[in-house]
Amino acid sequence: MTRYVFDLERSARGLRLNRFLHGLAKADARKLLLENPEQAMNTLSEEERGMVRRLDWKAMQDYGASFFCLEKLARTKGVSNPEMVAAFRGETLDEFLKTRRVPGAR
């Protein structure tokens, strides 16, 4: 079982991607990503741009994205945390919600 820890190795690997994601805490950056995504992502590598385009949460996690930076992209795109957690588990949102005590509390 591989265990996930956001440590300094992962942080260094994900730094450029995390910087982009963290930038989405600013309204101008969110607007640019929604209106002109390729320009908004011009600091990223092609691999990184691909993961962001596809909103591939699991791939971004494995690559080195911090969950708390991913949250900024999720908010920009209208994706909830339970949807992200479901993606990390390899489940649909409905499958994940069936494992929760109060599925409506989100």
Added chain:
Amino acid sequence: MARIIGGIGTSHVPTIAMAFDKGKRDDPDWKPLFQGYERVARWLEEKRPDVLFFCFNDHATSFFFDHYPTFALGVSDQYEIADEGLGRRRIPPLKGHAALSRHIARSLVDAEFDISVFQDTAIDHGLHSPLTMMWPSQPEWPGRVVPLVVNVIQQPLPRPSRCFALGKALRKAIESYPEDLKVAMVGTGGLSHQMIGDRAGFNDERWDREFLELIERDPERLARMSIEDFMRLGGNEGAEIIMWLIMRGALAPNARKIHQNYYLPMTTAMAVALFE
């Protein structure tokens, strides 16, 4: 002299703020959460602390991994509300207490806790998601906050024993401030949850309830545990409850828990506890 009148341990899940801002007080899915905070809100209204000292973490909002502090103390008279991707919450900026903060910073460094300080920095839900459940923001905040940001999101995290010792140093720092101020300590985070990795969605109510007992009766035992222990028992992100140990370390050893609420609706166990 300033004195510590009690402490609060509370989760800081972002959906607590969402439920508050959307007025979900009477929604059956959220009612058990709101009810759990009523006793705490009443206590704050009765005791009227001048300052809430908040141990919390920033979520890569105002602090980024280009320079990530382990312990950082806010030393401003005002803190803006941070935009975390949805725009700012419609609550007024937080009032700080710069003079008390500066005194604490000097006192901590003198006690060999070489903390960072920050000012003119916006604060995220780690502090104000629980705050609005306990303290009215209208017509204005009833008091001031002193924020302490703790690194619980990028390993290596500070040891639990260090957090507990920091709490004790904070007690000395606060109690040596010459002005008559009533201060309540707040430790935020948890309880069990893991948002990412192979155990995403993990909770353990049995551990959560044990933690809520130990934080009152035997915090030294929690302080002797490792970060690995906290991650194994409460999930990776659940290890952030080491911030409750800072709060507990600042209280009298014989402080008693006079209220507790536990609610686990979705991905994170939401708890609040009051100590006197």
